[in-house]
Amino acid sequence: MGEQRQRYNEEFKRQTVRFVQEQTKSLSDLSEELNIPKSTLSQWMTQYRQFEKEPVVNHPEKIKLLEQSLKDAELENRRKERELEDMKEELAILKKALHIFSKAKN
Template identity: 60%
Template sequence: MGEQRQRFNEEFKQQTVKYIQEQTKSMPEIAEELNIPVKTLHQWKAKYRTFGSEPVASAEKIRELEQLLQDKERELLAKDQQLADAEEQLAIVKKAVHIFSKPRK
């Protein structure tokens, strides 16, 4: 018949997430080591994650921060471009106001 599902208590899940956060191993490696599906570990991590348990320089944390930095740099470049466009439009409007405000002869 069908295989019986494993049941884990809350404390086990929390301890497992803490273990995941302290490791430099990948999630698939940990999943294989613990014989728990990777998807399940990701769900537990999302639910029980505490940032105080994570080492500052974990490989995953560094990748996440690098990606965040790249995203912010892209946003900053886009905002710089928008600002440059707005300044150019303002300069054009100022010139137009100057031209049209001169009295006609």
């Protein structure tokens, strides 16, 4: 008789890939540990891999990319804060103008 093939659902595959990405062990070691063929894990990694979930360790290019995105986010945050302060100032001016012009004339 032939050996029965193991079938895995989509969610299991995605969780396994996420688990593999979070580990520092080799794919061969994880394959043995999880009792899943290395070729199957490789296929899943190709299909379901999400690079933002990988650890930063030993990836200097990823560190640089994350640092740059942080700097960009900080610049955008400062720009929005300045814009918000300008809007608050404009609103205060408009409130004063409304108060002045809405007074009844004697």
